[in-house]
Amino acid sequence: MSASPEAGSPSTESALPLTFPEEDRAILALVSQGPPDGQRAWRLNGLAHRLSLVQGFDRLLGWPSLRGVTRYEHQERAALRVLREMRGRAILADEVGLGKTVEAGLVLKEYAIRGLVRRVLVLTPPALRTQWREEMREKFLLPFEVLRSVHDWERHPLLIASLDTAKREPHGAAARGIAWDLVVVDEAHRLKNRESRNWRFVAGLHKKYMLLLTATPIQNDLDELFNLVSLLKPGQLHTYDEFQARYVGSRDGRVPARVPELRGRLRDVMVRNRRGISFTLPPRRVHSLSVRLSPEERRLYDDVTDFIRDAWGMSVARLPLMAKLTLIVLQREIGSSTFAAARTLAKLQDSPMFSPDDRERLANLAREALAIQENVKASRLRDFLRSTDEKVLVFTQYLRTLEYLKGVLQADGVTMAAYHGGLAPAAKDAAVCAFREDRRVFLSTEAGGEGRNLQFARTLVNYDLPWNPLRIEQRIGRVHRLGQEREVHVVNLWAEDTVEEYLIELLDRKIHMFELVVGELDLILGDLAGRKSFEELLMELWTLKAAEARRAALQRLGAALVRARVQYDVVQERNDELLRPVSEEATA
């Protein structure tokens, strides 16, 4: 669009003349070209312009168009502070569970509505990419895509990528070649080291606005805080040497000096809401219901596990990735129900991934599974439901298990709403609505864990346990979140002497995961074992053939988790000590 400033008029004295686009002439030409558009169209034209005017950041315009986002004052206040006072460059350092993602979404939405942001990059840990995508799409109606190939950099203006992938070539060059309007870095404590590739990559991006999300800006020493702030606003904490001289009071870099001054400087770039009186969540009670498998189920479970251990142990190095994933799924399914495993076993008996001998074993296992008509865990669930009058959410990972449970509960006269990923959006809404109104049980697959506020209920049953603890956390987060006013009950159903028992041992007994605030677990697991996920670690130890070795490995992993938990508490204290006053106005 070419534009011309007004020339030769007194107004050119203004240092900032208005420019007028050449396209305006086309509108002038309309007058001589045809009949008028009419009075109503003229009035609507003016009204359309006035309705769409942007007048600074006087208020958040996006609220009415958000879906399933409860309006919390602290989030609104945080977003407005970022927009007005910090001019779009901020560290969102709320304590875990207070909705940093929602705050980032609010800021992003406001910029998008005002046409100030078109190209956005969200950098997250790999495990959170999909969650971000769903949340941005469902809650904020922003059509984000997850990076799949190098062409996506140009293809999608709203992109989510893992920091690890984005910084690697050829992605790194592609990302640096784009002028981003907004860059969001989730779990930004990974940028604590300015010598790291992560830090350098983010620093090298061409960007207008930037949001760094972390509940723990300081993990070890004050250098990390300096590095984060310098990424955002170089000079805000002076140069490195000056920072060291002014604000670091001990050799190990952990004790701050001139604390009021440092806090004052942080206040210009950081928003930190704390859980106070109004943000306190009610307590969570965990109930562990173990079951002893029936002899048929026990035999099937052991046979399937033996098959998996054989396949895994003999050829783990040569095992194709697909086969490896299939075995993990099979082990998880048999922990859920025989019905979930039966289908996979039936499929695998014809799979070329396995040898003829293996396929024969799989065929036998499939027959064994199909012969089982009832699972003990379902009876235990029925007993539990009879013992309470509460509305109950029952989560399972598998549709087959859900269908089986649906039949069991229907036969028992329990009213329920079934919810799974295969339902159309309207049917999903209807299921949530029915549960809110008159159904006792909300029977849901993992899809029910995403983006739905179900805090009108307070009892949740984990019919099976996902191996990814974050998935468990998401389930719990549906009911134990801001807005929940009653004590929450989490019921874990698990079978003795199965991999689920290991999960309970590690997550419940070692780190008391079921009592953590949603979000804390990720920080504990974050640096647990380098690049390996918790699921991989679990599968590694579960597939060890010797029981002794399994027990030893379980103990080692348990000890590592305990250490991570202790370290997390230390980090929390460190951040609270320095950053609490930054957020004094934001606590209840």
Place this chain on the structure above:
Amino acid sequence: MSEAGVLRAFVAEALTDAGAEVTEQGGVLWVRSPESVRQALEIPETLALVFEPDRLGEFGAELIAPGSFLLERILQLAMRRGRWDGGRAEPASDVWIAEALSAAGFPVPRDAALLETGDGVLVVFTFRVVLLSDEKRESFHAIVVPAGSDASWEIPAERAEAVLSPTSLAGLSPDLEAAHVTARRTLQEVTRPTVEAFRKGALVALEEEVRRIFGYFDGTVGEVRAAAPSGAEDVVRAIEAERDRRLTEALERFEPHASASLCGVRVVLAPTASVRVWRSGEGAREAEVVVDAFTRSVRGPACEGCGRTPGPRSCSPSGEILCADCAATAAASAPLRARPRSDTPRPRRRDASAAGRSPRGSMARSRSASLRRRGP
């Protein structure tokens, strides 16, 4: 009307104007669209719309709210239409001249004398002004230009949208190019204070950012050189390159821009009258002014405050003909009509000893005395 209510009324009317059938049932707007609307908005033939987020999903309805994509498309559709209109302004009553003069402070009707009446052509230009740096501020302005005149002034949007009677505009052919230039100049004038304030705000932010960047990077260079007096040149160059990159980024982010785009043009045929007015007050004088039935503004003589000729005029209580700016200044600095009563107690006099006790004077009665007097 609530924000949702305003949007609902706008959307219903805009879709109807574009050719769609719109019916409302229980708060849901049902839309049946012809092909042209379907294509323009990328919507199916039938569509349900809701305006409250908690009703989303009812009948598979789309939500219309600030930020929703469909609302954006409907707004764009309305902006692409209605960019030119024309008609005749019919005065609502016979006394429109007197009303217009009176509203501008002129002493009518007794002293007015009608010199000439006829139809004048006015051109209304509507503009959208966008101020952009790392934030955005927009405003909407309607500027009216009498055809063949270099005068122009801003009118309220409601006035620009006033109902006109259909009439043939053939043969009028005002010089739109010239009128457009005049309107743009007036728009510059009208928006100058806002644009200047915006520019200053952006430059203050830019200056602060630049100072911080220089402080940080040049300070770091100093520290690097101090730590390794020789052999640190590569590092220094890298730091300086990064500084320059950050400076460019800061400039792109904060540099203020101001633009205005034309939204529409309206050609108005309006009854116009030349009137002689006799101003009262000190040094009462005669003046000839022009009024029109569309803008109802009084114009013609030069401002007796600043000497400028274009734009509407008003008559001050002392009989001066002033432009809008001078009238505002005069109002703000007008001397008080009467000497305010002093709060300083008067010196005591033997015959009025009570007066000194009350700033309200000797007739004032204390509150307790008043209460006593009223009695139960």
